[in-house]
Amino acid sequence: MLSESPSVTGAFADDSVEATYKRVAWRIVPLLFVCYIVAYMDRVNVGFAKLQMLADLGFSDTIYGLGAGFFFLGYFLFEVPSNLLLHRFGARRWIARIMITWAVLSMATAWVTTPAAFYVIRFLLGIAEAGFFPGVILYLTYWFPSHRRGRVTAWFMAGNPISGIIGGPLSGLVMKLLAGSLGLSGWQWLFIIEAFPAIVMGIVVYMVLDDKVGDARWLRADQKALISAEIERENRAHTHGSIRSVLVSARVWLLCFILFGIVMGSYAIGFWQPTLIRLAGIEDPLTIGMLSMIPYTAALLSMLLTARHADRTRERRWHLAVPALIASVGFSVCALSGSHLYPAMTGMTLAAVGVITALPMFWALPTGFLGGAGAAAGIALINCTGNLAGFVSPSVIGWLKNQTHSLSSGLFLVAAMIAVAGMAVVILISAKVVNR
Structure with missing residues (x-):
């Protein structure tokens, strides 16, 4: 989990440095990892609910696409203020608040009956x-x-691919076994049951997470000093430490564009993969869930191996660009696969491997030159602007599907956007910025 090229501070030997960061990693990363699994499942389980809810409620693919995308309008408007509040008040309270609030709203989705209610609940989520x-x-x-x-x-x-590995079969199982129980449809039970883990994890975060290094009673004083010294030394080298420097930075806005292209692909997979499998002739929700594990499993292995190699070589540009281009190829294969299952699964696997591998490689870039309040604002600005693609992707694909009666045109559009993002990494970002 940790780099094998540590810097040594003062009298600390290599093994002491490694032991310190390993202790930190094992303390906080598994907790955040589980939280992200829960977050992503609650965000995209609407893709599985779609298999039943559209017929029950009389919604079209356009209504579904808009509703799935409305989530990202609320996300866009409130992300920068939310991150600034986290920076001010601490991660423990703020992340716990986020998780419990979204759990309640995700559960409430089970009782929507009109397009307007669907739009509103997704926006609030x-x-x-x-x-x-x-x-x-x-x-x-x-x-x-x-x-x-x-x-x-x-x-x-x-947590992203793991949520797909776990969430696909779980969603299919819930929708199949609980359909009709207590007068509720399977898709309603899906929203109800998958909300509870977020409440539990929100409470755990509040009880366990430490806001900063100085609060960590599980670290010795010398270990705290080591980490603080390295972070402080790095912060002094950051070029964007204020909110103003972020807003006027061409680097930041270019990264927004690149993330937009990658996220187009991420939510094309999250919101439309079950539909693509069903179009290939698979009707049973549980079978669809099991097949959806394949792309996510391949993506998980690719992401971890690529991240390991990127940290060893301290190179970021090609570790981001190549996966993005692979994803573009994958979506093109999906678009050409028609109703054939094996080509569709091959394309989805390539797309998932490329997109999910590219995302953590991307986030190594802005954190290399953003610091302080600039980091809080810049990371949130890049993420919320890039995640507008979460609105555009399902909305445009849904509209194009209604117009053309096929997903192919939407998938080709996604493939083109990711290809442009990948080329932007290669051509437009200097090696100094990308490799930091």
Whole structure:
């Protein structure tokens, strides 16, 4: 989980440095990893609910796409304020608040009956969750210097593919076994049951997480001094430490664009993968859930191995660009697969491997030059702007599907956006910025 190229501070030997960061990693990363699994399941379980709820409620693919995307409008509007509040008041209270609030709203989705109610609840869910992901990325900068952060970020973001591995079969099982119980449909039970883990984890975060290194009673004084010295030395080298410097930075806005392209692909997978499998002739929700494990399992292995290699070589550009281009190829294969299962699964696997591997590699870039309040604002700005693709992707794909009666045009659009993002990494970002 940790880099094998540590810097040594003062009288600390290599093994002491490694032991310190290993202790920190084992203390905080597994907890945040589980939280991210829960967060991502609650964010995209609507993709599985779609298999039943559209027929029950009389919604079209356009309504579904807009509703899935409305989450990201609320997310966009409230993410920067949320991250600034986390920076001010501490991660423990703020992340716990986020998780419990979104659990309540996710559960409430089970009782929507109209398009307007669906739009509103998704919008409120985005507001509630705003700040969770960028807050964790910011929080990791308090504990790990940049040359150790790639692999740690990858372990945290492994919650994304793990949520697919766990969530797919679980969602299919819930929808199949509980359909009709107590007068509720299977998709309603899905929202109810998958909300409870977020409440539990919110309470655990409040009880266990420490806001900063100085609060960690499980570290010795010399270990706290080691970490604080490395973080402080790195912060002095950061070029963007204020909110103003972030807002006027061409680097930051370019990273927003690159993330937008990658996230287009991420939510195309999250919101439409069950539909793609069903279009290939698979009707049973449990079978769809089991098949959805395949792309996520491959993506998990790829992400962890790539992050390990990137931290060892301290190179970021090609470790981000190549996966993005692989994802573009994967979505193109999906678009061409028609109703054939094996080509569709191959394309989905390539797309998932590329997108999910690219995301943690991306987040090694902005944390390399953002610091202080600038890091809180910059990480949130990049994430919320990039995540507007979470609104655009399902909305446009849903609209194009209604117009063309096929997912192919939407998938080709996603493939093009990710290809442009990958080329932007190669061509437009200087090696100095990318490799920091």
